[in-house]
Amino acid sequence: MHEIICPHCKKAFKVDEAGYADILKQVRNSEFDHELHERLELAEKDKFKEVELAKSNVRNEMQEVAATKDAEIKELKAKLDAGEVARKLAVTEALRAVEKERDMLANELEKAKQDNQAASKLAEAKISANETAQKLAIAEALSKVEKERDELKSNLKQVELEKQLAEKSLKDKYETQIKDRDDAIERLRDMKARLSTKMIGETLEQHCETEFNRIRATAFPNAYFEKDNDASTGSKGDFIFRDTDNAGTEIVSIMFEMKNESDTTATKKKNEDFFKELDKDRVEKGCEYAILVSLLEPDSELYNSGIVDVFHRYPKMYVIRPQFFIPMITLLRNAAMKSLEYKTELALVKSQSIDITNFENDLDQFKTAFAKNYDLASRKFQKAIDEIDKSIEHLQKTKDALLGTDRNLRLANDKAQDVTIKKLTRKNPTMAAKFQELEHKGSSGTEEN
Numbered sequence: 001m002h003e004i005i006c007p008h009c010k011k012a013f014k015v016d017e018a019g020y021a022d023i024l025k026q027v028r029n030s031e032f033d034h035e036l037h038e039r040l041e042l043a044e045k046d047k048f049k050e051v052e053l054a055k056s057n058v059r060n061e062m063q064e065v066a067a068t069k070d071a072e073i074k075e076l077k078a079k080l081d082a083g084e085v086a087r088k089l090a091v092t093e094a095l096r097a098v099e100k101e102r103d104m105l106a107n108e109l110e111k112a113k114q115d116n117q118a119a120s121k122l123a124e125a126k127i128s129a130n131e132t133a134q135k136l137a138i139a140e141a142l143s144k145v146e147k148e149r150d151e152l153k154s155n156l157k158q159v160e161l162e163k164q165l166a167e168k169s170l171k172d173k174y175e176t177q178i179k180d181r182d183d184a185i186e187r188l189r190d191m192k193a194r195l196s197t198k199m200i201g202e203t204l205e206q207h208c209e210t211e212f213n214r215i216r217a218t219a220f221p222n223a224y225f226e227k228d229n230d231a232s233t234g235s236k237g238d239f240i241f242r243d244t245d246n247a248g249t250e251i252v253s254i255m256f257e258m259k260n261e262s263d264t265t266a267t268k269k270k271n272e273d274f275f276k277e278l279d280k281d282r283v284e285k286g287c288e289y290a291i292l293v294s295l296l297e298p299d300s301e302l303y304n305s306g307i308v309d310v311f312h313r314y315p316k317m318y319v320i321r322p323q324f325f326i327p328m329i330t331l332l333r334n335a336a337m338k339s340l341e342y343k344t345e346l347a348l349v350k351s352q353s354i355d356i357t358n359f360e361n362d363l364d365q366f367k368t369a370f371a372k373n374y375d376l377a378s379r380k381f382q383k384a385i386d387e388i389d390k391s392i393e394h395l396q397k398t399k400d401a402l403l404g405t406d407r408n409l410r411l412a413n414d415k416a417q418d419v420t421i422k423k424l425t426r427k428n429p430t431m432a433a434k435f436q437e438l439e440h441k442g443s444s445g446t447e448e449n
Contacts, residue, residue, distance in 0.1 A: 050149060050153075093141075185298075203260070204258045204259075204260040204293065204295065204322065205227075205238055205239070205258045207322060208239070208256070208258060208293060208322065208325050209225075209239070211325055211326055212225050212325075212326070212329075215326065219330070220243055220329075220333075222243060222244050222245065222246070223241065223242065223243040223244075224240070224241065224242040224243070225239060225240070225241045225242075226239065226240060227239055227240075228240050228255070228281070228285065230285070233284045235277060235280065235281055235284075236281060237255045237256060237257050237278065237281040237282075237285070238256050238257050238258045239255075239256040239258075240253070240254070240255055240256070240285060240287065241253065241254040241256060241329065242254075242287075243333055243336075245340060245344075247344065249340065249344055249347055251333060251336045251337060251340055252288060252289070252332050252333050252336035253286070253287040253288045253289070254287055254288070254289045254290070254291055254329065254332065255278065255281050255282040255285055255287040255289070255290045255291070256291050256293060257274060257277075257278045257281070257290075257291070257292050257293070258293045258294075259271070259274060259292060259293070259294045259295070259296055260294070260295040260296070261295070261296060268296075268297075269296055270296060270297060271292060271294050271296050271297060271303065271319050272310075272313075274292060275292070275310060275313060275314050275317065276314075278290045278292055278314075278317065279314040279315075279317060282316075282317075288316060288336075289316045289317070289318070289332060290314070290316060290317040290318075291317070291318045291319075291320060291328060292317070292318070292319045292320070293320055293321075293322055293325055294319055294320070294321070295321070295322065303319055303321065304321070306320075306324065307319075307320050307324055307328060307331075308320070
């Protein structure tokens with residue numbers, strides 16, 4: 001028999017072994033369940049608070065962290081969710097094992113009640129051992145969950161530290177760039193505010209000329225860089241740059257135009273307003289490149305980014321800010337130096353070609369003169385042949401006429417030879433008498449002699 005004292009009324013009463021064992025079992029099961037429930041509840045609350053805090057931090061950090069950290073935070077959230085699931089599974093499995101073991105022990109205890117007191121004690125021992133095992137299983141599960149929670153906390157802190165360092169680095173970098181840009185803009189605005197419209201343009205030209213003259217002797221000893229004063233074609237640029245080697249072969253030539261305006265100017269000009277005129281000046285002055293040094297459109301991201309080529313509209317034309325003036329000349333000159341050898345060879349070939357061309361021109365000139373003289377002589381020879389042919393034809397006609405005359409003379413001679421006094425006097429008695437008289441006188445004179 002066992003004596004039990006009521007905690008409320010302090011009254012003592014006795015119970016047998018079976019009742020005592022039953023009460024002890026109820027108390028132990030109740031205390032165990034209560035303690036287990038409280039610990040699980042506390043663990044759940046702590047875990048929930050920590051998870052909620054971690055999720056809140058991750059949510060806030062995800063809005064600011066760089067794109068490179070997105071994958072890591074997603075991975076950490078996945079791990080966190082996996083840890084939550086694992087914890088719940090571990091608790092569920094532990095509860096299931098405890099409940100199963102408890103039911104088994106309850107069944108065994110019922111059997112022990114019917115058997116004997118020894119069996120009851122054995123059951124109590126088993127219950128005690130089971131409680132210990134349950135506590136160990138719960139402690140192990142909680143330890144595992146806490147370990148995973150600590151790892152997640154450590155990873156989150158590391159990511160947060162990396163994020164803060166990256167943010168600080170980016171912030172410092174952009175603050176420095178913004179400060180430098182603001183200072184440059186402020187200096188430029190102060191300078192423009194003190195200048196008139198005419199002085200603004202002249203100041204940019206003077207700036208470029210001064211910058212070039214500072215390095216002329218060392219970097220460009222053979223270069224020509226002077227203002228373009230030739231307006232015979234109707235327009236002119238600001239400066240012409242030409243550089244040659246020691247042999248006088250041109251390396252590169254550039255037509256420069258400098259454009260600037262005050263912030264208070266009512267009508268704002270654009271860079272493209274000057275492209276056509278600049279290209280025309282480049283072509284008329286025989287320059288290879290055209291460069292617009294401009295402070296126009298100060299807010300343009302395109303022109304503020306560096307050297308801008310406008311080859312798609314005008315060949316070999318660039319737009320630059322004043323700070324790229326010297327680097328641009330150096331860049332074009334160095335690029336042209338690589339082809340200087342080819343230019344020298346080309347000049348030599350051109351010189352030889354000119355000599356050959358001159359020889360060919362002289363030969364062509366001789367051929368032309370000779371052909372002209374030959375043509376003239378040929379025409380005169382042909383004229384002479386024609387005249388000879390005409391003379392021959394005339395002589396042939398004369399010959400024919402003479403031959404005709406000779407024939408007529410022969411006929412006349414024959415007729416003359418055929419003429420006799422008898423024929424002449426046959427029908428003319430008077431003449432016959434005269435001839436007889438003359439004949440008679442002649443005969444008489446002969447006799448007298």
